[in-house]
Amino acid sequence: MRLTSPLLLLATAMLAGLLAGCSALGIAKDKQPLSAxxxxxxxxxxxxxxxxxxxxxxxxxxxxxxxxxxxxxxxxLFKTYAICKWSGELGPKIKxxxxxxxxxxxxxxxxxxxxxxxYYLSFNTGFPNKLDRxxxxxxxxxxxxxxxxxxxxxxxxxxxxxxxxxxxxxxFNGGNQSFKLELYPFRMTTENLDRYASNPNIAFxxxxxxxxxxxxxxxxxxxxxxxEGKYVFNAKAAMPADPMGQCPxxxxx
Numbered sequence: 001m002r003l004t005s006p007l008l009l010l011a012t013a014m015l016a017g018l019l020a021g022c023s024a025l026g027i028a029k030d031k032q033p034l035s036a037x038x039x040x041x042x043x044x045x046x047x048x049x050x051x052x053x054x055x056x057x058x059x060x061x062x063x064x065x066x067x068x069x070x071x072x073x074x075x076x077l078f079k080t081y082a083i084c085k086w087s088g089e090l091g092p093k094i095k096x097x098x099x100x101x102x103x104x105x106x107x108x109x110x111x112x113x114x115x116x117x118x119y120y121l122s123f124n125t126g127f128p129n130k131l132d133r134x135x136x137x138x139x140x141x142x143x144x145x146x147x148x149x150x151x152x153x154x155x156x157x158x159x160x161x162x163x164x165x166x167x168x169x170x171x172f173n174g175g176n177q178s179f180k181l182e183l184y185p186f187r188m189t190t191e192n193l194d195r196y197a198s199n200p201n202i203a204f205x206x207x208x209x210x211x212x213x214x215x216x217x218x219x220x221x222x223x224x225x226x227x228e229g230k231y232v233f234n235a236k237a238a239m240p241a242d243p244m245g246q247c248p249x250x251x252x253x
Contacts, residue, residue, distance in 0.1 A: 030115030034166050045078065046070040050174025053167060054221045055108075055144075057154055059086055059101065060186035064144070064154065066167055067215075074219035081164065084148035085155040090185040091201045093127060096138045099152055102127040103204075105211055105224040105231060106181040110172045113165070120146030120158040121165040125181060130226045134243040144181075154183075180221045188212035207231050 027033070034049055042048055047068040054067040054075055062083040067075045088100035106126035114122045122145030128137050143153045146161035156164065171179055185201070186192045188209040196202060207230050214222035214233055222233035227240055227247035237248035 028115070029162065030113075030121055030165060030169070032162055032166055034163070034170065038163065038167075042068065042078065045076055046072075047076070047078075048174070049167065049170035050176075051171065052174075052176050053171040053179040054182070054215075055164075055179060056182045056184065057083070057144075058184050058187055059090055059103070060192075062086065064156065064160075064164070066164065067221075069220065075215060075221065078167075081156060081160045083154055084157055084160075085150040087150045087152045090196075090199075092137070092204060093132075093139050093142065093152065094137055096140065098139075100139075101150070101152055101154055101183070102132070102139070102142055103183045103185055103208065104129060104131060105208075106183065107178045108168065108181050109178045113168065113172075114143070114145075117143070117145055118147075119143070119149065119153075119155070121161050122146070122153075123165070123168060125154075125183065130243050131229070131231060134226065134229055180224075182211065182221065184208060184212060 039049060045068065047070050051068050056065040056067065057063070064081045064083050066078045066081075068078045069075045086101040088098065091100065092104060093100040093102040102125055106129055108123050108126060112124040112126065114124070122143040125142045125144060127139055127142040139152065144156065144164070145153055146156055146158040148155050148157055168179060185205060188205070193202065193205060193209065196205065199205070211222045211224060211231055211233050223235070225232050225235050225239045226243040227245055229244050232239065232247060235248075236250040239248070240246060
């Protein structure tokens with residue numbers, strides 16, 4: 001029996017709906033497995049999807065890096081992604097509505113992952129952090145997400161975000177409770193800081209450089225805390241409850 005035109009249209013629409021509602025054999029976008037190539041590259045680096053993860057972002061060059069530790073614990077660069085769009089200019093986010101993408105040291109936990117994002121997939125940066133709050137900085141829903149649109153966020157393509165999201169998910173599945181997120185204005189070289197020596201943010205950026213350098217010196221990202229209104233790295237003593245309070249002598253430099 002030949003389908004009449006309305007029935008044919010209905011059948012076509014139903015098939016299209018089924019195809020649109022699933023991908024990769026019906027697996028939801030936030031559950032998509034890492035590609036065989038990605039897992040192969042990780043294995044060649046002597047690491048795995050389950051290992052910890054570090055994400056570094058550089059505004060000026062519009063780059064996002066994912067780092068993974070090898071079995072000896074030394075972090076190695078896995079991949080650099082071109083950021084599709086970020087907002088504002090170089091410098092930290094100060095207040096809600098300033099259209100600035102944040103800078104500083106953050107930590108992403110499983111609860112900050114958003115599989116139902118309006119921008120394909122996303123995770124929250126954790127802004128405002130302890131230092132941001134100490135200075136009264138405000139802002140909400142500052143994300144790394146897909147869809148290549150940004151108002152205070154860091155936007156990637158959907159395909160990039162699918163892989164970054166999957167890398168984070170597999171790291172959490174491996175038992176890691178968080179991953180470090182380091183947001184920089186530019187690569188924190190002495191030359192770049194000299195270029196911006198007259199910028200009002202230079203003291204803040206020099207503080208960021210201390211944390212940036214830790215990866216090259218120690219082979220792993222620094223543990224971060226706050227005292228005297230600045231970041232302190234790999235603290236050797238307990239920090240004061242007040243982030244503006246005096247740093248312990250061992251961390252006063």
